Amino acid sequence: MALTEAAHLDEKGRYASADFGGYHLPSHADVPDIEVEVINAADENFGALGSRGGVGELSISGVAAAVSNAVYNATGKRIREVPITPDKLI
Amino acid sequence: MSDENRFDPNVTRRELMAGAVAAGVAASVPAGLAFADEAAPAAVPAVGGSAVEMGVKLIVNGQPHALSIDPRATLLDTLRETLSLTGTKKGCDHGQCGACTVHVNGERALSCLMLAAQCEGDQITTIEGIANGDELHPVQKAFIDHDGFQCGYCTSGQIMSAVALIKEGHATTEDEVRELMSGNLCRCGAYPNICKAVMDAQGKLAGSGI
Numbered sequence: 690m691a692l693t694e695a696a697h698l699d700e701k702g703r704y705a706s707a708d709f710g711g712y713h714l715p716s717h718a719d720v721p722d723i724e725v726e727v728i729n730a731a732d733e734n735f736g737a738l739g740s741r742g743g744v745g746e747l748s749i750s751g752v753a754a755a756v757s758n759a760v761y762n763a764t765g766k767r768i769r770e771v772p773i774t775p776d777k778l779i
Numbered sequence: 780m781s782d783e784n785r786f787d788p789n790v791t792r793r794e795l796m797a798g799a800v801a802a803g804v805a806a807s808v809p810a811g812l813a814f815a816d817e818a819a820p821a822a823v824p825a826v827g828g829s830a831v832e833m834g835v836k837l838i839v840n841g842q843p844h845a846l847s848i849d850p851r852a853t854l855l856d857t858l859r860e861t862l863s864l865t866g867t868k869k870g871c872d873h874g875q876c877g878a879c880t881v882h883v884n885g886e887r888a889l890s891c892l893m894l895a896a897q898c899e900g901d902q903i904t905t906i907e908g909i910a911n912g913d914e915l916h917p918v919q920k921a922f923i924d925h926d927g928f929q930c931g932y933c934t935s936g937q938i939m940s941a942v943a944l945i946k947e948g949h950a951t952t953e954d955e956v957r958e959l960m961s962g963n964l965c966r967c968g969a970y971p972n973i974c975k976a977v978m979d980a981q982g983k984l985a986g987s988g989i
Binding site: 708709710714715716717718719720721722723 | 871873875876956957958960961962963964965966968970971973974
């Protein structure tokens with residue numbers, strides 16, 4: 690979502706990136722080691738169970754923002770649309 | 780609506796589709812070409828029906844099959860629909876995702892991009908054929924040990940690629956595994972654990988000749 694996956698529409702509203710040839714998912718070679726850190730503290734403001742809800746969906750939301758911050762840190766440009774592709778930085 | 784037409788909750792989606800197709804075929808299509816081979820088990824009729832059918836002999840997981848198939852049938856559809864070997868998955872059907880990876884004569888192949896008719900007499904190995912009875916193949920075991928999947932849809936393709944990769948002697952470093960397994964997409968993003976599983980299995984299999 691942060692770097693590669695863009696759903697392009699053509700002028701008639703059809704998806705131009707309708708297969709994996711045009712809609713780029715990260716592959717093995719794109720994904721480095723991932724370290725999972727569990728925040729071992731209850732958050733009762735969020736829900737009665739003390740958990741931050743959801744399993745994958747909520748935790749993945751922050752990734753695009755984190756990548757965007759990293760791009761800002763590296764280049765000084767604040768990009769507010771994902772995916773952050775090189776053309777948006779030039 | 781008569782009783783026999785009512786929805787039966789015990790019928791699976793696959794049975795329903797096969798039943799509906801069979802009814803359509805019986806009404807409209809002449810019988811397929813006869814194909815007999817004494818060494819092979821009884822011919823299995825093609826699912827889906829075709830005006831023209833052809834005979835093809837496939838050796839799937841060591842078992843010879845004499846099939847009467849639509850000449851346009853892909854190897855993937857033949858495995859899944861005609862032989863009911865549904866462990867091989869249809870992901871994109873475009874050769875872009877790797878979920879349908881099988882071995883043809885020991886080499887990795889995307890079964891969605893091959894016609895079954897191309898594979899006359901070939902040895903085909905699917906995910907169903909790599910375990911030794913109840914004993915899992917070391918790569919299968921490693922995927923479980925390292926939690927190398929989330930939803931599991933890409934897993935049979937990942938495992939078939941990994942088995943071939945190890946057999947070719949390529950899976951020696953993590954970078955090599957990442958590069959050479961990049962034809963197998965995983966939407967859940969289980970790549971790090973898949974990589975660990977392949978490295979682990981490689982360590983166990985190296986030199987064992989499996």
